[in-house]
Amino acid sequence: MSAKHLPLMNRRRMLGTSAVALVAAATAACSAPGSGGASAEGSAPEAVSTTLPTEPVKIRIMTSTEAADAVTALGEAFTAQHNTVTFEITAEANATLAQNISRILTRNDPPELCFMPALSAAAKDKIVTNMDPYAEAYGWDSWSQPLLAIARMDDSGQRGIGSLYAVGIGYNVTGIFYNKELASELGVTMPPATVDEFDAACAAAVAAGKKAIAMAGKDVGTPYLLQMLQNAYGDSQEINDWIFQKSGATFVQPAMIEAATKIQEWVGNGVIPSDAVSVDYSTSMADFQAGDALFVPNGDWEAQRLASVMGDKVGFFLFPGAQAGADLKAMASPANYVIPATAANKDVTAYFLNWIHTDESARQMVVDAIGCSPGGPTDLPVPTSDVQLVQETTQAFNTVLESGGAVDFIANATPGIGMGVMTPECQALLLGKTTPEEFAQAIQDGYEQELNG
Known part of the structure; x- marks a missing residue:
């Protein structure tokens, strides 16, 4: 990152x-x-x-x-x-x-x-x-x-x-790449207007025996998806304040805990594959390109390459808000x-x-x-x-x-927060070895340790 x-x-x-x-x-x-x-x-x-x-x-x-x-x-x-x-x-x-x-x-x-x-x-x-x-x-x-x-x-x-x-x-800018052919086969309308509609499309993929999300749980995939959910549930300024190290800002926010809760829910119902923690970035992209998954959370730096490989079979949308018509926010830097x-x-x-x-x-x-x-x-x-x-x-x-919805990446908050803290804590979240509340606090503790170190 x-x-x-x-x-x-x-x-x-x-x-x-x-x-x-x-x-x-x-x-x-x-x-x-x-x-x-x-x-x-x-x-x-x-x-x-x-x-x-x-x-x-x-x-x-x-x-x-x-x-x-x-x-x-x-x-x-x-x-x-x-x-x-x-x-x-x-x-x-x-x-x-x-x-x-x-x-x-x-x-x-x-x-x-x-x-x-x-x-x-x-x-x-x-x-x-x-x-x-x-x-x-x-x-x-x-x-x-x-x-x-x-x-x-x-x-x-x-x-x-x-x-x-x-x-x-x-x-x-970040968002969701989707397989147009698979979406058509599943009868789901793209782009989804709300998180609930995105959730429903994921459920349709799982029911059809397909991966809903090609998830790079070994490295960057969980922070991407987690922050997309946080953007939908919460105030983008709150997370930017944390990233920008504003005094008093914290990762332990209701929206972040709600996002972490949704991540664990998706692991439980198969939306996030059970082997996600062993899947790295390259493998997740290969799965998506092969047509094995409906969605992959990623950014525009992959657009030219995906278009060259998948042609008109791939589309892109910003992750939706919790409510229809909400101003859309995304990591953009x-x-x-x-x-x-x-x-x-x-x-x-x-x-x-x-x-x-x-x-x-x-x-x-x-x-x-x-x-x-x-x-x-x-x-x-x-x-x-x-x-x-x-x-x-x-x-x-x-x-x-x-819309004024540009947010920096949470992995940019400090030089070492991404690989040193976020990656292992996100893996623990996926494996169910921590609660959403414990997860958020662990990220905050690592952040404070680095700032004070």
Whole structure:
């Protein structure tokens, strides 16, 4: 996940290392070209420029192997428009990158841009650049603020508010992929309008001898489904407060206990397969692709691949609310990139990030090459896709933005909460070795231990 759990971590199939020639043209400047260089202790640049320099500049990007193809494609598109900035793109596996990111950010000559899903520790340690001056210079206040809040932190370490420390390259949304053919065979109408209707569709699948949910109970599947249920039952702000480490926020919420109760109910009635704790992410996706399951909880990072494998047999919907007509909420977050505090060429890097969000061809490429929303100014037209499934996921993302229902992933609350606490506690929940109340308290205890540790 962060490990983004997998939303950010299992992004897409991509190249390892490549070099892309990029170049730039000029726009109006806020100050002299070439400013915004290395700054000490993660402070914001004293002066920034929105004009690209005329002399050659090389920008180095450290990304994940899963994202390298998309970053490369964006670089090629930028090259077609401009021609003075060279991009050297290096990629590492997510696990390796997660282990090495602090060392990469703090070395004497760090890359100008680094993929970093979990950035709270780096922001607190002031080893990444405060992007507030660029947000002001480029007018990023016209972007979705709930999404930018995920990359904000104030001086006290409170997440969700304060200064901006990262910007996404692509913005993900989660929901339910479903097998259209199987839904038709079962006589269930998609999408369900309520949790009860979703429950009924699951029951129909089980009655027909099919898996209702392809469940990756060994790793990320339970947190995904658990949070979808919590979003339906409760207040999204309450869980965001917990994720953003707001004082007094707790995981022990009535909606979370209700969600955990539903998870155990589904294990008991066969909606969640009895062997779910032994099924990992890849296996759950293989089961769904083979037509063995009606649903799989996942995100838009799988849309392009599922469409290529299943064609028009697969659809997508946002997890429904408890009541019909409720505003829909979903985990939706950026693939965040940071500028190291001591990086050179910060102005050029910020220009590139802004271009990805505002240039028509770049926004289209994020949809086509990555399969997710480009983010950026909310008044810009949303790119369309020739792939129906990608079109459905993009529309779902915009529905969440319009309703203000974007929520970060619970596995992003602290660097170690996902694999260290959530995975084993979710497995205990599936196995019936803990009660919903004990489960919620165990997550809270692990969270507090890490924050106080």
